[in-house]
Amino acid sequence: MRAWILSLGLVALLSGCSKPIDDSVIRVGEYGALTGDIATFGQSTHEGLVLAIEEINLAGGIAGKQLKLITEDDRGKPEEAATVVQKLISHDKVHALIGEVASSNSLAAAPNAQRAKIPMISPSSTNPKVTQQGDYIFRVCFIDPFQGKVMAKFATETLKAKTAAVLRDQKSDYSMGLADVFKAEFSAMGGTVVEDKSYVAGDVDFKAQLTAIRDKKPDVLFVPGYYNEVGLIAKQARQAGLKQPLLGGDGWESHELLKIGGAALEGCYFSNHSAPDSVEPAVRNFVKKYEDRYKKEPGALAMLGYDAGMVLADALKRAKSLRGPDLRDAIAATKDFVGVTGKLTIDADRNAVKSAVVLKISKGQIHYLATVNP
Amino acid sequence: MSTLLQHLINGLSLGAIYALIALGYTLVFGILRLFNFAHGDIFMAAAFAAMFVGGALTTTQAPGLIPLLLTLVFAMSVAAVLGLAVERFAYRPLRGQPRINLLIISVGVSLLLENLGQAIFGPTPRLFPELLTETTFSALADSGLLVSNLDLTVLGCSLGLMLALEWLVHRSRWGRAMRATAHSHDGARLLGIPVDTVIALTFAVGSALAAAAAVLYGMKYPRVDPLMGVIPGLKAFIAAVLGGIGNLRGAVVGGLLLGLAETLVSAYGASTWRDALAFGLLIGVLLIKPQGLLGNNRVEKV
Numbered sequence: 313m314r315a316w317i318l319s320l321g322l323v324a325l326l327s328g329c330s331k332p333i334d335d336s337v338i339r340v341g342e343y344g345a346l347t348g349d350i351a352t353f354g355q356s357t358h359e360g361l362v363l364a365i366e367e368i369n370l371a372g373g374i375a376g377k378q379l380k381l382i383t384e385d386d387r388g389k390p391e392e393a394a395t396v397v398q399k400l401i402s403h404d405k406v407h408a409l410i411g412e413v414a415s416s417n418s419l420a421a422a423p424n425a426q427r428a429k430i431p432m433i434s435p436s437s438t439n440p441k442v443t444q445q446g447d448y449i450f451r452v453c454f455i456d457p458f459q460g461k462v463m464a465k466f467a468t469e470t471l472k473a474k475t476a477a478v479l480r481d482q483k484s485d486y487s488m489g490l491a492d493v494f495k496a497e498f499s500a501m502g503g504t505v506v507e508d509k510s511y512v513a514g515d516v517d518f519k520a521q522l523t524a525i526r527d528k529k530p531d532v533l534f535v536p537g538y539y540n541e542v543g544l545i546a547k548q549a550r551q552a553g554l555k556q557p558l559l560g561g562d563g564w565e566s567h568e569l570l571k572i573g574g575a576a577l578e579g580c581y582f583s584n585h586s587a588p589d590s591v592e593p594a595v596r597n598f599v600k601k602y603e604d605r606y607k608k609e610p611g612a613l614a615m616l617g618y619d620a621g622m623v624l625a626d627a628l629k630r631a632k633s634l635r636g637p638d639l640r641d642a643i644a645a646t647k648d649f650v651g652v653t654g655k656l657t658i659d660a661d662r663n664a665v666k667s668a669v670v671l672k673i674s675k676g677q678i679h680y681l682a683t684v685n686p
Numbered sequence: 687m688s689t690l691l692q693h694l695i696n697g698l699s700l701g702a703i704y705a706l707i708a709l710g711y712t713l714v715f716g717i718l719r720l721f722n723f724a725h726g727d728i729f730m731a732a733a734f735a736a737m738f739v740g741g742a743l744t745t746t747q748a749p750g751l752i753p754l755l756l757t758l759v760f761a762m763s764v765a766a767v768l769g770l771a772v773e774r775f776a777y778r779p780l781r782g783q784p785r786i787n788l789l790i791i792s793v794g795v796s797l798l799l800e801n802l803g804q805a806i807f808g809p810t811p812r813l814f815p816e817l818l819t820e821t822t823f824s825a826l827a828d829s830g831l832l833v834s835n836l837d838l839t840v841l842g843c844s845l846g847l848m849l850a851l852e853w854l855v856h857r858s859r860w861g862r863a864m865r866a867t868a869h870s871h872d873g874a875r876l877l878g879i880p881v882d883t884v885i886a887l888t889f890a891v892g893s894a895l896a897a898a899a900a901v902l903y904g905m906k907y908p909r910v911d912p913l914m915g916v917i918p919g920l921k922a923f924i925a926a927v928l929g930g931i932g933n934l935r936g937a938v939v940g941g942l943l944l945g946l947a948e949t950l951v952s953a954y955g956a957s958t959w960r961d962a963l964a965f966g967l968l969i970g971v972l973l974i975k976p977q978g979l980l981g982n983n984r985v986e987k988v
C-alpha cells in the first residue's frame with residue numbers, strides 16, 4: 313500500500329516537471345547578476361530589457377504572440393550562470409537567451425546555450441572569447457580589442473601620455489583581455505608600459521600594488537576592472553600619492569562607482585557604449601521613457617539591455633520559425649540596426665560593429681567627451 | 687628606501703587589523719581549546735552594525751572622533767551580545783562533549799551567520815560611512831613617504847585595545863580567573879571560580895575585539911557584505927597559529943607579520959600569490975614549529 317502511494321507521488325512529481333508548454337507566447341530567458349558584487353550591472357540591464365519587452369508587447373507582439381520574459385539571478389557568479397541558463401533551457405524551454413554583462417559569466421553559460429541550439433545575445437560582454445563559444449552566441453556591444461585600442465589611442469593622442477601602468481583583475485576574463493589589448497596597442501603607438509600589476513576581484517587592499525606603481529611615475533594608470541574595486545582603487549591611489557588620471561573601460565559603468573570612489577575619481581576617463589547625456593534623438597527618447605518608468609537616469613547597460621531586446625525582436629520578426637536554427641540565422645543577418653547605443657551590424661564573428669564613446673568624470677558627474685568609430 | 691618604508695607602513699596597518707581579530711581567536715582558544723570559526727562572521731555582523739549606526743551618526747554630524755568612538759562602542763556592544771548568544775546557545779550545551787563536536791558546531795554557526803546575513807542584507811556590497819575625514823601627509827619631508835590619519839587611527843586603536851586586553855588578562859581579577867579557567871576548568875571550579883561566567887566573558891571580550899577590528903577595517907576598506915568576514919577570519923586564524931595559538935602576544939606578532947608578508951608579496955611579487963603565501967605560511971608553521979613562534983611547547987594529552 314505504502315509503495316503504491318509512493319509511486320503515485322513520484323508520478324505526480326515527474327509529471328509536474330514536464331508541464332504543458334504554452335505555445336501562445338514567445339519565451340525569452342534572461343540571466344544576470346541581480347544581486348552580488350556586480351548587482352548594478354544585472355539590474356540596469358534588466359530594467360532596459362523590460363522596457364524593450366513591454367514596448368514590443370504593447371505594439372502587438374511578434375506575429376500576434378506576446379513576449380514573456382523569464383529572469384534568473386546568477387548573483388554574478390559563473391557557476392551560477394551556467395546553472396540558471398541550463399534551467400531556463402530545459403525547464404522553462406526558452407526560445408532565446410539574453411545575458412550576461414560580465415564576460416566570465418557569459419563564457420560559463422554560453423556552452424549550455426550552444427549545446428541546446430538556443431540563440432544567446434549578450435548585451436554587454438566585451439571579451440572576444442564569448443562569441444567564439446559557438447555559432448549561437450551573439451552580442452550587441454563592441455569587443456575589447458576595439459575598446460582597448462580606443463583607450464590606448466585616447467591616452468597617447470589626447471592625454472599625450474608616454475608611459476602607462478596597468479592594474480588588472482587576475483580573476484576576470486574581461487579585465488585580463490582588456491589589459492592585454494591596451495598594453496599591446498599602447499606600445500604599438502610608441503608608449504611604454506612601465507608597470508603591470510594585478511589584484512583579485514573581492515580584494516580590498518591595493519596599497520602595495522599602487523605604491524609600486526607610484527614609484528614608476530607613469531603618465532596614466534589603466535584599471536580595466538569593475539566598479540566595486542575601481543572605486544576603492546581610486547581612493548587608495550590618491551592615498552598612496554598617485555595623482556595621475558585613471559583610465560578604464562565599460563566595467564566602470566555604475567552609479568555606485570562615484571559613490572565609492574567620490575572625489576578620487578575626478579579627472580578620470582573611461583570608454584563606454586553610450587553616453588546618457590548624448591543629444592541623439594534616439595537616446596533622448598529612451599532616457600525619457602526610462603526616467604518616466606524608473607525615476608532615475610539610465611546607464612549604458614540599461615541601453616544595451618534595451619538594444620539586446622530590440623535586436624532579438626527584430627530577428628524574431630524576420631525569422632522563418634521560432635526554432636533555434638531559424639532564429640539564429642535571423643539574428644546573424646542583423647544589419648544597420650539603429651539602437652539607442654548607436655547603429656550596429658552583426659559581423660561574421662557574431663560581434664556587433666559599432667562606435668564607442670569616451671567619458672570624463674568631472675565635478676562628480678560623468679560627461680560625454682568623444683565618439684570613436686571602428 | 688622610502689618605498690620599502692611605505693610598504694612597511696601599509697603592511698603594519700593591515701597587520702594591526704589581523705592582530706585584533708587574531709586576539710579574539712586566541713582568547714577563545716586559550717580558554718576552551720576551540721577554534722571558533724564563527725569569529726570572522728561576528729566581525730561581519732559588527733561591520734553591519736557599525737555601518738548602520740555610523741551612517742545614521744554621520745548624517746547628523748560631521749565625521750570626526752565622536753562619531754567614530756560612538757560607532758566603536760556600539761559595534762563592540764552588539765558583537766559582545768552576539769558572542770554571548772553564540773556561546774550560550776551553541777557552545778555551552780556541548781560543554782563536556784568531545785572537542786570535535788564544538789569545532790563542527792562552530793563551523794555550523796559560521797555558515798548560519800553568513801547565510802542569515804545574505805538573507806537579511808542581500809549579497810550586494812554596501813558602502814561603509816566615512817567616520818573620519820581622511821587626510822594624508824608626508825611622514826618625512828619630501829621623501830614621498832605618505833601616512834594617512836586612518837592608518838594612524840588603525841594603529842593607535844589596535845595598540846590601545848591590545849594594551850587594555852593585556853591589562854585585563856594579566857592584571858585584573860577577571861583575568862586571573864580567565865587564566866585559571868584556561869589552565870583547568872575543574873581546578874578553577876574547585877577554587878570557586880564561576881567557570882561558565884568566565885567563559886561567557888571571554889566570548890564577549892573576543893567578539894568586542896573583532897567588532898573594533900571591523901570598524902577599523904570598514905574605515906580603511908569601505909565595503910560591507912555578508913561574506914566579508916570569511917577571508918579576514920581565516921587570515922586572523924593563520925596569524926593566531928603563526929604566533930602560537932592561545933598566546934596573546936603571539937597573536938599580535940602573527941598578525942603584524944602576516945600583514946607585512948602579504949603587502950611585500952603584493953608589492954614585489956604578484957598579488958595572486960598573496961593568499962597562497964598566507965596559507966603556505968600556515969602549512970609551514972604547522973610542519974616546522976606547530977606550537978607557533980611564541981607558543982609554549984605543551985604536550986597535548988590525548
